[in-house]
Amino acid sequence: MKIGIIGANGYGGAELIRLLHQHPKVEIEMLISNSTKGTVLTDQYKHLHNIIEMPLEEWNPNKIQSKLDVLFFATPSGVSKEMLPSLLESEITCIDLSGDFRLKSEGLYEKWYKNKSAHIEDLQKSTYGLTELNRNEIKNSKFIANPGCYPTATLLGLAPVLKANVIDMNSIIIDGKSGVSGAGRKPSVGNLFSEVNENVTAYKLGTHQHIPEIEQEIQNITGISAAVTFTTHLIPMTRGIMCTIYADLKQKVNVEEILELYREAYKDDGFIRIRPKDNWPSTKEVYSTNYCDIGINIEERTGRLTIISVIDNLVKGAAGQAIQNLNVIAGWDERTGLAGIPIYP
Amino acid sequence: MKIGIIGANGYGGAELIRLLHQHPKVEIEMLISNSTKGTVLTDQYKHLHNIIEMPLEEWNPNKIQSKLDVLFFATPSGVSKEMLPSLLESEITCIDLSGDFRLKSEGLYEKWYKNKSAHIEDLQKSTYGLTELNRNEIKNSKFIANPGCYPTATLLGLAPVLKANVIDMNSIIIDGKSGVSGAGRKPSVGNLFSEVNENVTAYKLGTHQHIPEIEQEIQNITGISAAVTFTTHLIPMTRGIMCTIYADLKQKVNVEEILELYREAYKDDGFIRIRPKDNWPSTKEVYSTNYCDIGINIEERTGRLTIISVIDNLVKGAAGQAIQNLNVIAGWDERTGLAGIPIYP
Amino acid sequence: MKIGIIGANGYGGAELIRLLHQHPKVEIEMLISNSTKGTVLTDQYKHLHNIIEMPLEEWNPNKIQSKLDVLFFATPSGVSKEMLPSLLESEITCIDLSGDFRLKSEGLYEKWYKNKSAHIEDLQKSTYGLTELNRNEIKNSKFIANPGCYPTATLLGLAPVLKANVIDMNSIIIDGKSGVSGAGRKPSVGNLFSEVNENVTAYKLGTHQHIPEIEQEIQNITGISAAVTFTTHLIPMTRGIMCTIYADLKQKVNVEEILELYREAYKDDGFIRIRPKDNWPSTKEVYSTNYCDIGINIEERTGRLTIISVIDNLVKGAAGQAIQNLNVIAGWDERTGLAGIPIYP
Amino acid sequence: MKIGIIGANGYGGAELIRLLHQHPKVEIEMLISNSTKGTVLTDQYKHLHNIIEMPLEEWNPNKIQSKLDVLFFATPSGVSKEMLPSLLESEITCIDLSGDFRLKSEGLYEKWYKNKSAHIEDLQKSTYGLTELNRNEIKNSKFIANPGCYPTATLLGLAPVLKANVIDMNSIIIDGKSGVSGAGRKPSVGNLFSEVNENVTAYKLGTHQHIPEIEQEIQNITGISAAVTFTTHLIPMTRGIMCTIYADLKQKVNVEEILELYREAYKDDGFIRIRPKDNWPSTKEVYSTNYCDIGINIEERTGRLTIISVIDNLVKGAAGQAIQNLNVIAGWDERTGLAGIPIYP
Structure with missing residues (x-):
């Protein structure tokens, strides 16, 4: 399965990369970052030297639709509500780690995020991705609002x-x-x-x-x-x-x-x-x-x-749960790519 | 005023030393530590090199009574209840930073500290030293149970x-x-x-x-x-x-x-x-x-x-409040020796 | 391949457990810790709760020889030199993470470790396991002195x-x-x-x-x-x-x-x-x-x-390199079980 | 003695404030910060609440000359070389914590700081303020280039x-x-x-x-x-x-x-x-x-x-040594305002 990440230069993006790279069923196909486009990933994250050497690309919905099966949004508040809706008619599964589609009421978003909300019909399309509580809905969704930490x-x-x-x-x-x-x-x-x-x-x-x-x-x-x-x-x-x-x-x-x-x-x-x-x-x-x-x-x-x-x-509170949700959607074992033992000490 | 500290090798003791050393009205006269007696303070705390070079002495009530005006107990739970009562008939002001005399009921101490309590009559003699709330009682006391942090x-x-x-x-x-x-x-x-x-x-x-x-x-x-x-x-x-x-x-x-x-x-x-x-x-x-x-x-x-x-x-939660209480007892300005600005960053 | 770890309650032991657990070719068969024998691993390391629930056993050379293919020593200085030689005649591969067999001269060990050395003939039997520099010798060894960090x-x-x-x-x-x-x-x-x-x-x-x-x-x-x-x-x-x-x-x-x-x-x-x-x-x-x-x-x-x-x-400086050496000895890809991406941040 | 600090909103400035506030011979008269002028100090540093409530003012050489005896520059590289020379004809003692006047050759500054140097005649006027090594020169100087950490x-x-x-x-x-x-x-x-x-x-x-x-x-x-x-x-x-x-x-x-x-x-x-x-x-x-x-x-x-x-x-490597130099210049005991014991632990 071909996946992409937008916001790949942030910590959530970096954690998705770490976990997806060791996931046996997916391939990281595209990394997107408008703010650092034109650089390569290892300019931002030297720990990936020799492991993942990919360019950071610009947002391009056509290219995304032609190349990806899944797109993770690891963007700050206010970004996915502008970009993600253009993909909702496509075949792409969207998993949004930001807060833009979690609240199911426009007023609530605007009150607490102090920003204009996404459209109510798009809010309604998303599934709140707290896996253990909503597994059945997630299984049949292709648009996940991944929970906050x-x-x-x-x-x-x-x-x-x-x-x-x-x-x-x-x-x-x-x-x-x-x-x-x-x-x-x-x-x-x-x-x-x-x-x-x-x-x-x-x-x-x-x-x-x-x-x-x-x-x-x-x-x-x-x-x-x-x-x-x-x-x-x-x-x-x-x-x-x-x-x-x-x-x-x-x-x-x-x-x-x-x-x-x-x-x-x-x-x-x-x-x-x-x-x-x-x-x-x-x-x-x-x-x-x-x-x-x-x-x-x-x-x-x-x-x-x-x-x-x-x-x-960054894992159960963000990237890990997002992948757990992908596993549920894809019908894979939920632990696929997520089986590591805690680092201690 | 001549002061001594028992438990001088612990963190509470070290903090008393730091603060009392810059207190203009007192003199550190005796440092007591049964567990490290025979060493000198700078064996335990190299930061005091060239500043305070004193021996760590053994507990000796007679010597204490003949040399000190004030004794601070910076000892672990269970120590002052054994030692301090022997000084209660003397002229010495005792300020106990441990929990041994804070609870005014024997049963309460025994339930929560899992240890035998001090005698009820000695518990009653102590004043709970939360300065801002009990200033008047403290002023007339010579036995302070300094509050927990x-x-x-x-x-x-x-x-x-x-x-x-x-x-x-x-x-x-x-x-x-x-x-x-x-x-x-x-x-x-x-x-x-x-x-x-x-x-x-x-x-x-x-x-x-x-x-x-x-x-x-x-x-x-x-x-x-x-x-x-x-x-x-x-x-x-x-x-x-x-x-x-x-x-x-x-x-x-x-x-x-x-x-x-x-x-x-x-x-x-x-x-x-x-x-x-x-x-x-x-x-x-x-x-x-x-x-x-x-x-x-x-x-x-x-x-x-x-x-x-x-x-x-270690300051308002221990050594600083103990000194604030001493200032109240002695009739000095409460801020004496405690006027520093927070270290930031 | 069945492996055991002695010193399983230390940090080196815990790191071996973390890495070996995700190694596809080995099975952790026995955990040994004389100092905490009789407890279970999760008493010492709560992060392993539900993941690895094994007892910590006593040192028992006969049991080791009958059950294990490989034994890792994650013990403090001075332990393996006493215990390991008894296994040298057996079929077991021993990988010693301590410093007991690294120095090839008895005098050198005694001078720097301030302790009696292992016998010179046993010192000579071990291979210094700095993988990149000694890969060929390691390949044919069943007794590795794993390098210091x-x-x-x-x-x-x-x-x-x-x-x-x-x-x-x-x-x-x-x-x-x-x-x-x-x-x-x-x-x-x-x-x-x-x-x-x-x-x-x-x-x-x-x-x-x-x-x-x-x-x-x-x-x-x-x-x-x-x-x-x-x-x-x-x-x-x-x-x-x-x-x-x-x-x-x-x-x-x-x-x-x-x-x-x-x-x-x-x-x-x-x-x-x-x-x-x-x-x-x-x-x-x-x-x-x-x-x-x-x-x-x-x-x-x-x-x-x-x-x-x-x-x-704890990885290349201890447990990871030990496993890399095991991979070399066993003829597996050197990266087996060691392919994770650095945790960042 | 009336002192001012420019760059009062940085860490060096904050440390000067901490130390000068407890210095018995000086008075903090003016705090200058072009980047945060118009705010008050406690907007930047909440730890000073109730202790020092002063405005952060704009750079004004006339006001400085009329009100101050000493001005500390706690500014980033490249600032004091522009501002400080205008004060060299005045009576004010200038102590510069930045690197602008430490190197006595224009070429050296330009090579290492990648920036235009101060004028050579001004570089020559400053005294390198490593107190223990240059005490005699410092004593007779009113323009100190305070050493780097x-x-x-x-x-x-x-x-x-x-x-x-x-x-x-x-x-x-x-x-x-x-x-x-x-x-x-x-x-x-x-x-x-x-x-x-x-x-x-x-x-x-x-x-x-x-x-x-x-x-x-x-x-x-x-x-x-x-x-x-x-x-x-x-x-x-x-x-x-x-x-x-x-x-x-x-x-x-x-x-x-x-x-x-x-x-x-x-x-x-x-x-x-x-x-x-x-x-x-x-x-x-x-x-x-x-x-x-x-x-x-x-x-x-x-x-x-x-x-x-x-x-x-921040102390001997910056603010403390600057004050030590002021003490030397003023003929005070070098330890004035600097007599605290290290915070430990």
């Missing part, structure tokens, strides 16, 4: 208790901690080593664009519209997201019952690892892989549930 | 809304993120660079010994016994603690009203800096200093208050 | 100019910079996060045990006994070694001539990547892979050659 | 053996390792956290603009024109420089003789700390201070001297 960790962490209807829907608080690679490769003072190192920063309190994405999907799972508190923190590491999720239990249950709920919910999902009691995952334990590890705690003192959910933001 | 950040962050009675007391959740220096200098696999770097870990969920300390002081402030959820995370940095605190507001208020509450509550407290609206502190912004910086957010969507409180765990 | 980077960096006889043999200076994982997982104050972070330390000046290894192999390549200066530095990262190598050129040559020498020398070596002029490698560009990247500079002002050679210390 | 560590490390004429002048190699703050606060891909973390990079081999500065001062010390090899490496930390310096000894001497040379050379220099035999400094041991720590090794095997010299690049 925080929503992936959050929704996988919450889904079993949402479905089981055991938590107070007004009590959900998500405290997210992220490495810096999620901010991309575009230089800014806030992402300089000297600013991030030996530092933890809270940012976008109450205004993060992943809030409506989380709330939309919670509603899709439960049918209930609930507002969540979601706070994001930048911590001094490159990769990894941990979401610490708090919710009030509606009734007294013990940890083993909740853990059993999780094990059952994810029993066919090879990338979800439920930790035993009193064992909480750390981000390094999923480093460079498509795993989402989940640990659970219940406090008797407060009757509150705490869920620790970790992913590698 | 997390409780310092948490209680300073919560006190104004606790006193103003504007939050639901059953809704308090504290998500703590700490640098590694809080774990001390004793080697363990979990604190190795290779394990901590590029990693975030949740630990001691629901069992951290700072939980009863926070709850005890919340009760002292409000008169109400409330259970809090408190989750701690280790992040890849050396110094700094951020507590992100969540609570449900009992009524609709706006951010400016809450900020005004904080500015008023801390108007005479030079080390507390309240940030303006939409400005949240990061730990690097208080690095190496005794500041506690606090930022506030209110979400209309959820009616929830978020408080961001940051300190340097 | 610094010697690997250094010797691959120097070999072409040593063979071409273009540098002054008395002028070689190697300035090594290493991540902390090379020091292993045994806790020590010097490897704590708080000590390593925001710090660079020079250590073992003139006394590092890799000095005689480098000098021995330089002599094997050139026939000349030359003393080198070798200085090691610990820098705040987990993985990666850079050796910056300085040598005086015996005659005037230009960079392109030297680069051509390198390209020619390594033309059949898929893991060695020679960078073009004015392009120097960084350690992150080989992260998690078996690559050794080399860049060259010549200063006209001083007539001096500078070579920058980088590896991942 | 690498030259400071290198020259302090080399001066005693240069003066004693014990090394081969053609054998000097300096291997520099630096934290990232030296690159300033201007965003660039190369300084992003995700690129620097878990990475070591060699850069500007043979072309670094500090090479001619080092060679010029070696000539000033010895009268001999010698070419040095100088290689710079970026390591994943914010502050600190280590220079590992190699040189061939002309005759056999032992470490103690060399150490005695250093102790004697710096016996009146409170900021230079010579380590005992087999004790080498690390950068964290001088963190945030004006110390330069030096350790020495001699290898009998090679007859080579190794010197380890460490500084905090």
Whole structure:
């Protein structure tokens, strides 16, 4: 299968290249980057020297349609909504890693992204690609809105208790901690080593664009519209997201019952690892892989549930899940090209 | 004033030495370390070469009583409860940075520290040294139980809304993120660079010994016994603690009203800096200093208050606050010896 | 092929497990760790949860001989010299990642390792496993002394100019910079996060045990006994070694001539990547892979050659090269199980 | 004494502010930043909230002359050569932290800085401010070219053996390792956290603009024109420089003789700390201070001297030394405002 990547010069693009290069069923056919077109990939990424020496090309829909089966959009917000619709009539499968088609309402996008939305009919065409939760829809889609990194960790962490209807829907608080690679490769003072190192920063309190994405999907799972508190923190590491999720239990249950709920919910999902009691995952334990590890705690003192959910933001939170979705669409084993063990230490 | 430090070979001890050395009113007279007695300080800490060349001595209560005015305990849990009581009849002011005398009930200590408590009458003699909240008691005390690092950040962050009675007391959740220096200098696999770097870990969920300390002081402030959820995370940095605190507001208020509450509550407290609206502190912004910086957010969507409180765990969370307490006891300006600007970057 | 690992609880062991697990021709049959025997692997390494759940067994030569084809020693100095000789009469291929059999003289080992050497006849039986330089000997060996991390980077960096006889043999200076994982997982104050972070330390000046290894192999390549200066530095990262190598050129040559020498020398070596002029490698560009990247500079002002050679210390500097050697011995493609792309960023 | 800083929004400027604020003899009167004029300092540096709330002003020579006694230039290369000459006729003492006036030849500047030089007569007016080596000239100067960070560590490390004429002048190699703050606060891909973390990079081999500065001062010390090899490496930390310096000894001497040379050379220099035999400094041991720590090794095997010299690049390598120079000019104790203990850990 012939694939292309637009936004190949960003971190999401580079991670797609890393993972697709070792995928036995695909061939990287075209790399597109309007901002660095005319350069070669190894000008941007010296680690690919001698491995992948390809030009970075300009966006050209005709060429794309004649040469590719699949196009991944690893572009910043606001790009795919302009470019992707022109491919929707073609045979090409589009997997969009940006946020442009995740929210199913124009108003919601415009409120949270502070930018004009894609057309509502195009929003409706896309399938939200959280693989474990939407596998059946994904199987029959050729246009995937790949989930955000925080929503992936959050929704996988919450889904079993949402479905089981055991938590107070007004009590959900998500405290997210992220490495810096999620901010991309575009230089800014806030992402300089000297600013991030030996530092933890809270940012976008109450205004993060992943809030409506989380709330939309919670509603899709439960049918209930609930507002969540979601706070994001930048911590001094490159990769990894941990979401610490708090919710009030509606009734007294013990940890083993909740853990059993999780094990059952994810029993066919090879990338979800439920930790035993009193064992909480750390981000390094999923480093460079498509795993989402989940640990659970219940406090008797407060009757509150705490869920620790970790992913590698560039893999399960972006490129890895995109490939997992391609695997589902193509009918391949979901783990194809994604079978590595976490790098540790 | 002649001071001594026991536990001078740990990080808390080293930080006391750094700060006391530049304190104009005191003289470091004796450094005590049973585990490394017979060595000199610069064997343990080469950065002090040519600056402070002193022997590390053995614990000797008679010598201490004859030579010192003040003794700081920078010892691990379980040490001061054995040693400190022998000094309580003397003239010496004791400031204990460990947790041995913070909890005012024997049972509470034994439950959370898994160790035999100090005698109840000695527990009662100590003053909980959160300077901004207990300044008057501290002024007349000669035995200070210096607060834990997390409780310092948490209680300073919560006190104004606790006193103003504007939050639901059953809704308090504290998500703590700490640098590694809080774990001390004793080697363990979990604190190795290779394990901590590029990693975030949740630990001691629901069992951290700072939980009863926070709850005890919340009760002292409000008169109400409330259970809090408190989750701690280790992040890849050396110094700094951020507590992100969540609570449900009992009524609709706006951010400016809450900020005004904080500015008023801390108007005479030079080390507390309240940030303006939409400005949240990061730990690097208080690095190496005794500041506690606090930022506030209110979400209309959820009616929830978020408080961001940051300190340097070794300064305001340990040695700095201990010295601030000494300044109060001695009647000196509280900022004496603590006037540095944060190291940035 | 059935393989075992002794020292499976260390970082070298964990890296062997990561790489061998994705190797299509081998099966991990036995994990041995005397110090943590009786536990299971996931007690030591939670990142392997659900992936490799195996017990850590005790050393048992009979069992090893009956079950294994290959045994990797990922043990600290001083262990394999006691245990490995008992297997030399068996059919088992032994690949020793420690330094116990690298030096071909008992006196040299005893001088630099401060410990009794293996027997001289056993030292002679081993083959020094720097694959690119000794491929033919390795092919016919069943006992490999796998090179040290610094010697690997250094010797691959120097070999072409040593063979071409273009540098002054008395002028070689190697300035090594290493991540902390090379020091292993045994806790020590010097490897704590708080000590390593925001710090660079020079250590073992003139006394590092890799000095005689480098000098021995330089002599094997050139026939000349030359003393080198070798200085090691610990820098705040987990993985990666850079050796910056300085040598005086015996005659005037230009960079392109030297680069051509390198390209020619390594033309059949898929893991060695020679960078073009004015392009120097960084350690992150080989992260998690078996690559050794080399860049060259010549200063006209001083007539001096500078070579920058980088590896991942746990891969090409340990586990990866060990597997590369196994591939050579077994007659498989050298890249089998080692074909990943560097993790970046 | 009334001082001003131009370039107050950079890291050098921020460090001057930190140190001058606690200097008892000066008052910060004016902060200048053309690029961020009209903002206030705390917009750029939130850590100064409530401590220093000053506007960032535009460059105005008349205002400067009427209000200031001293002006520090903490500007990027190429700025002070345009602005500073207009002040040379005034009474103002100018201390330039940039490289614009360090090289005493126009051609040298133009070759290495790739930019037009200041006028030769202005170059000649400045005094090279390496305090320990040029104290007498500095005392009578009102125009200081403050040394570069690498030259400071290198020259302090080399001066005693240069003066004693014990090394081969053609054998000097300096291997520099630096934290990232030296690159300033201007965003660039190369300084992003995700690129620097878990990475070591060699850069500007043979072309670094500090090479001619080092060679010029070696000539000033010895009268001999010698070419040095100088290689710079970026390591994943914010502050600190280590220079590992190699040189061939002309005759056999032992470490103690060399150490005695250093102790004697710096016996009146409170900021230079010579380590005992087999004790080498690390950068964290001088963190945030004006110390330069030096350790020495001699290898009998090679007859080579190794010197380890460490500084905090923002203090002794920039702002601290600039203030030390002001103290000399003003006739104050050199340690005024610079007496802090290194932050450790």
